Amino acid sequence: MTQVHLTFIDFTILGLYIAFVIGIGFALKRQMKTSADFFLSGRNIPAWVTGLAFLSANLGALELVGMAASGAKYGIATCHFYWVGAIPAMVFLAVFMMPFYYGSKARSVPEYLKLRFDERARAFNSISFAVMTIFASGISLNALAKLLNQLLSWDYNICLWVCSLIVLLYVLKGGLTSAIYTEVLQFFMIVLGFAPVVWLGLRDAGGWNAVKDKLEGVATHPVTYNLVSDSSKTFQPDAWTHAWIPLLGGPSANPMGVDVFAIVFGLGFVLSFGYWCTNFLVVQRAMAAKDMKAARNTPLVAAVPKMLFPLLVILPGMIALALTATAGKEYRLPQAIITQAHMTPALGAIKQLATSGADLTTASKALSVVAGVSFNDAKISELLKSPETLSSSDQQLAIRLQDAVVNDYDGVILSLVKRYCPTGMLGLALTALLASFMSGMAGNVTAFNTVWTYDLYQAYIAPNKSDDHYAWMGRVVTVAGILLSIAAAYFASMWTNAMDIIQLVFGFVNAPLFATFLLGMFWSRTTATGAFIGLVSGTAASALFHACSISQGNIPGVKGAYLAKLVVLPSDMAQNFWLASFAFTVCFVLTVVISLATKRVKSDEELKGLVYSLTPKPKVDQAWYARPEFIGIVLLIVCVYFNYLFW
Amino acid sequence: MGLDIRFPIGMMFTLLGLILLATGFFTSGDAAMYQQSLGLNVNLWWGGFLLLFGGVMWGFAILGKNKNP
Structure with missing residues (x-):
């Protein structure tokens, strides 16, 4: 990738943004008095703020770089991550689960597990969550440093450390509040920084219909653009431009290599619900809302922009592929250059x-x-x-x-920035990229420090200390979390496609988790022993599945099948989705069977506020159109319409 | 709430808008520079939009402040 040069103006824009995020951290410093201020924001933030933060915290490498990469690699089917995955899960969280998270006064997701079940489930969940968070943060950090290195030839190590330091500074000063507030600022920065790039790209490609036309040509000759590694492979013309039809033809008919079941059950139900409904990184934002109404509205506020995000993150990948296939545009998907x-x-x-x-x-x-x-x-x-x-x-x-x-798909988004942005706009787009990484990292770090301090340190290592001590611990572990993320980034630099790795890690940890929450919240008979054994077996099942399965064309090893090559799946995506489905099923079945075989320890009274059937329905003082149920249904209808539109 | 986030957002985008507007204004004759962005002076147009966005955020913040001081 050839380098671009930033001018004084670009650096001014970048510097201004950095000054503002750090400034917000310092402005909030005075409010950080107790550990609850630092970890929970004192629960006084309005819904629109927590809602946008909810969205922004999830915007790491996963979203901007990974989704554009997938847009080029898989086409419009990537939208399933949004319209089948995220939106229904966010509505479910708002309507059914938030009352229990917020109402139980748990300070974290693992703490909810402790209230509902016992210490075992909490310990297991908090440890696995802590590990996963560090990995997610490391992967996104690695992606950022790699991109800045390629594009601007800034030193990889310096990028890594400087970006981490900025995040460290404002999280350390202002805790969760500062992470949430800066996430809102970052949300606008990301949208307003990338929107013009996408618009220029679409204009250059000749509009949406021209993009569709070109992609139909690509689908019939995928090997020309290095999209597949088998020269005889071809797809139907609509493989990149329709979301559902190519899936109906089975794994070999679409570039993602998946079938409808893997998408609907594996991605839609297991992975997405597991991520959006149980991942403390996002749930923490809703828990910081000022009251129950605001907490339930948080995911709903987030769902509106989330639904439109494919325009910003997937479309650029498709534009890039279309431009590659257009003669005279002098553009191609980025590749590593042989020196x-x-x-x-x-x-x-x-x-x-x-x-x-x-x-x-x-x-x-x-x-x-x-x-x-x-x-x-x-x-x-x-x-x-x-x-x-x-x-x-x-x-x-x-x-x-x-x-x-x-192809180096992860470079797609920046190759477009480079192509269309003159100095000025270039600074803005790069700042948007930086903002997305920082929001993701700050999200991970605040979730990590809360879980470590409340669910591991206070619970098992040093109970009954003063509040000042825990607030101090929170700051120490913020530094530790950042250092561990940096270590994870160096570790992640060994892999090529960040997106697939993140999905894999989520598969290990998140997939079984949703079964535990679903049974825990909606079936009062679920016992602590059942939940614990189910959860452990589910996670073990995902590791075992990974050890015995591999996607076509991969060599056994880190990509799977290091124990035995029992199952061969058509693609990495398919492997992730089936792994998640398998882990979920194992956890679900074992939890039910063991719960029936063991005695329930907690009384109905203890489970009040934690289980659906044992919690009195709250009195509703909202007009029908303001209720989460109604807004949720409207969102789902719009979502179905989008699926229909790109059928 | 100690800090209304709309103020810093409004302030930041107003400043960013002004920077881009100025850049666009002073480079408006530079056709070679804007060939990249399909012949459009994106700095000028987008700078103007950011300024507007910043102003609206600021406006909301002031309205909110007057409502609950």
């Missing part, structure tokens, strides 16, 4: 491999080592087979070799 120093030995290697007739896998691997980049097997196979390889000039061969390098 001059690597090219000469790589050219020697390909000629030598073509003469020796080495088999494809060995040849491709040997080439990657020499060239320092990964290659698309289909293109390499073509090069090896064609007799021209030996006769053509080095220059021609170099072009063909560069063309065979795999």
Whole structure:
């Protein structure tokens, strides 16, 4: 990727943003008196603020970089993460679950588990959540530093540390309140910073219909654009431009490699409900709301912009792919560039491999080592087979070799920024990128420090200390959390597609969790032992599933199947969704069976406010159109309409 | 609530809008620079929009302050 140069104006914009987020932290410092102020914001924030923070906290590498990457890789089917996944789950959280989270006065999701079940479920959940949070934060940090390094040739290590330091500074000063307030500011920054880029991209591509046209051509020749690694693979023309029809044809008919069941059950029901309804990172924002009404409205406020986010995050990926397929636009999906120093030995290697007739896998691997980049097997196979390889000039061969390098999907969004933004707008778009990463990281850090301090430190390590002590601990662990995230970022730098890894981690931790909450909140017979064993087995089941399954084309190891190769799935996505479905089912069934076999310890009275059937219905003093139930139904209808529109 | 977040948001976007507007204004003759953005002076237009957005946020904040001082 060629570099861009920032001017004074761009740095001014960036500096202004940084000054404001740190300034908010310092302005809130005076309010941070007790540990409750630091961890819970003293519960006095209005719904529109917590709602936008709810959305923003989830905006890490996952959203901007990952969704644009998926938009190019999979097309409009990526919208399922929103219209099948997020929105229904957010409505469910608002209507059914928030009354128990907020009403129980639990300070965290693990603490709710303690109230509903016992210490075992809480300990297990808080530890696994803490680990997951650090990983999520590390992955997004790594993605940011990598992008800044590629685009601006800023030093990877410096980016990593400086960005973390800014987040550290404002979270340390203003606690959760400062994280939430800056998340709102970041929300507007992200939307207003990227909207013009998407608009210019769409204009350049010739509008939505032109994008659709081009993508239909792409779908029938995916190997030309390195979208698949099998040269005989083709799709129906609508594979990138329809959300449901390609899924009906089964995993081989769509680029995501999934079927309807995996999307509806695996992604929609298990992963999304597991994430949005039980992940403390987002639920914490709703818990900080000023009253029950505001708490229930939080996810609903968030659902409105969330529903439109595909325009901002998925569309750019599709535009990028369409531009790649348009002659004369001089654009292509970003790739790693083979440097001059690597090219000469790589050219020697390909000629030598073509003469020796080495088999494809060995040849491709040997080439990657020499060239320092990964290659698309289909293109390499073509090069090896064609007799021209030996006769053509080095220059021609170099072009063909560069063309065979795999796409770097994570670079899509920035390649568009680079293409359309003159100085000024460039600073704004980069600031938006930075804002998205910071909001995600601050979200992770505040969730981590609360769970550590209340659910691990206060519960098991040092109970009965003064409030000042816990407030102090919160600050110490904020620093520790940031340092661990940095360590996780270095760890994550070993993988290529951040999105798939995050899904995998969520699969391990979140998938079984929703079964536990669902049974815990809606079936009073669920026992603590049942919940605990179900949860542990569910998580173990996901690890086991990962150890025995692999997606096509991957080598057994970190990508799965390191114990046995029992199940081969068509894609990484399919592996994630089936893993989640499997873990959920194991947890659900075991929790039910063991609950029936064990005795319930907690009385009806103790479970009041924690279980649906044992909680008296609250008196409603809202007009019918202001009730979460009504707003939720309206949101769902709009959501169904969107699905229908891109059917 | 000790701090109405609409004030810092309003202030930040007003400033950002002004910076972009000024940039757009002083570079308005530079066709080469805006070739990138399809011939549109995006700094000028988007700067204006950000200024408007910042102003609206600020307006809401002042309204809110008058309602519950």
